[in-house]
Amino acid sequence: MVHTFRYDDRPVAIKILIPESTSEATPECKANFQREVNLLSKMEHNNIIKFVAASVEPTMILVTELMEGGSLQKHLKNMYPITFCLEQCLSYALEISQAMEYLHANGIIHRDLKPGNLLLTKDHNHVKLADFGVARDFGDEMTCEAGTYRYMAPEVMSKDPLPKGAKKSYDHKADVFSFALTLWSLITNQIPFKDRIDLMAAYATKNNIRPSLDELPEEIVPLLQSCWMEDPKLRPEFKEITETLIRILQNIYTKKINDLASIKETAKSEAQTSRENENMTMESETMDEKKPKKKCKIKRFFAYFRSCIAF
Template sequence: MTKENPHSLPTSDTVLHPIRLPFGRSSQNIEDIRSVDDDDGFVFHIDRSLLLDYTKLVVGDLIGKGGNSNVYNGWYEDRPVAIKKVLLPETTDEATLECKANFQREVNLLSKIEHKNVIKFVAASDGPMILITELMEGGSLQKHLKNIYPITLSLEQCLSYALDISQAMEYLHANGIIHRDLKPGNILLTKDQNHVKLADFGLARDDICDEMTCEAGTYRYMAPELMSKNPLPKGAKKSYDHKADVYSFALTLWSLIKNQIPFKDRKDLMAAYATMNNIRPSLDEFPEEIVPLLQSCWVEDPKLRPEFKEITGTLIRILQNIYTTKINALASIKRDVEANGESEAESSKENKNLLKRDVEANGESDNIIAQYPRMDEKKLKNKSKFKRFISYFRSCIAF
């Protein structure tokens, strides 16, 4: 890669080094981390500084389980981290080799990636297979959406998350990396829940070729070109490219905005069958400004799908239009409030004159004349303040 590429991966002196490190101090769940049934190692192409030193590792609580891994929180070199231990399958030797290959590929890839919207790699070991990354305290996007269901996020928040994802994918594709499993469960939230980062590179590929393993990923978010209507042998190859991630992005964005699982009324395989038959999730009552983007991203022909650079630009324009509309609305409210203030002042002056004439006609003293108008003005002033506050408060909530 040339230096002119703004998305190029950082370069460093890498070593071919088989990992065999001694275990250090124990902690609450260290035995769970250390237990391993095999002793077959392999090599990582990573810098020596990224090799796991168990003497610096403190394991905390189990915070999540995946199909082939357990995730713990903990500390490494006095920083909070997530500790992912890969579990070997209890099936065939072929499955075991595939699991190890995926782990090795994930470590080699993630250790080279530096992007604000990709989870940060910290360290790794193969004895057992452990991956240490930064701790994302906001949890997964999938879990967050489930926790707030049936409430949906604001359109602005959805598009902000989508922009984070698109920028991360733009970076990956610029470096020849396909994720192949883009979905809400592999997107993690920051502690303040303002941003998201992409995670889980177990199925990612950096050696894009004409043919790759078919049906890699999750059926509900998988592009149709990865699937086949006819049964294929395990590990069979199909021709597809990075545009498969664009399709998965579209289904992820749909799920994010609707807070629903795509094809929720169908089983996994039936959802895949629907995808292959060019059926897509409903766009009824969907935000109009997002529909063209979704339709272009999940079109059946991968060549017609946009690149993530284009998607990023589209999302920025949509967000700018939304914010411009809201800013103009706020400015209009401000003008109305100011106009109402002037109108109420004129009304107050007129009421004061009327009250003065009524009091004088009834023969009241000047003190009473002076007192009543002031009381009336004070009430009008307080009422005006309250109305302005309510208007401003409502506009802030809407914004």
């Protein structure tokens, strides 16, 4: 449950954890809350939600900066079926990748990367990563499935229940897979595996089924394919993803600049041709105006000549 409030004379978001009374919370719930506060309070990145304060008693409360643009998921839903232009999608993707690159460089796995955990600024120009409730350090053992089935990496999901005390074996590359599905949603403005219930969507990825790449911009297809590879070791690091996104954006902007320059050159050439045609027309009209005057002089000469003969 999230509320807006003012703290130190600035707008903030207040997240109240359930149950509202700390005394009723389980040890696991308290541990998760403490972990989220510890992780978020250490984060210093332009594309990660800023920690403001936290309280344990009488209620577990997390206070962060207020992102007035709401979640990316909600914004996509409101604009459906319209989609973002490719440049805007890639701009968001670059900021997400940079935030995840920072997390991984600091030894943190998010484990629940999805549009619902990405918040927009008021002008919708920038995006920030939020919700570190299930985040873990690289050194932590993964004891269960974590995240959202629809965006979950195949190695995180178990087809059969884990035996008691068994551990999951996956690492930070699970975030890369979730990034791929998030980027696909961002470009298409569709939910991955929308015709399947959440659990069945996870079974689909486990069986190496991926969302359709038909009609997607060809520039982005290789990146998606590499990020959602079944083998986590074959997926790129976020540093590589960031570099790829920058390169794609540079190519797009370079092409636009070249196209614009070509349009300007064509317009300039057409204008020059038009001026030359106008000059030729004016010269032709001037010559036409002069010709009758010459004929008139000749006529007057012959008239004078005839009068002299008559005399």
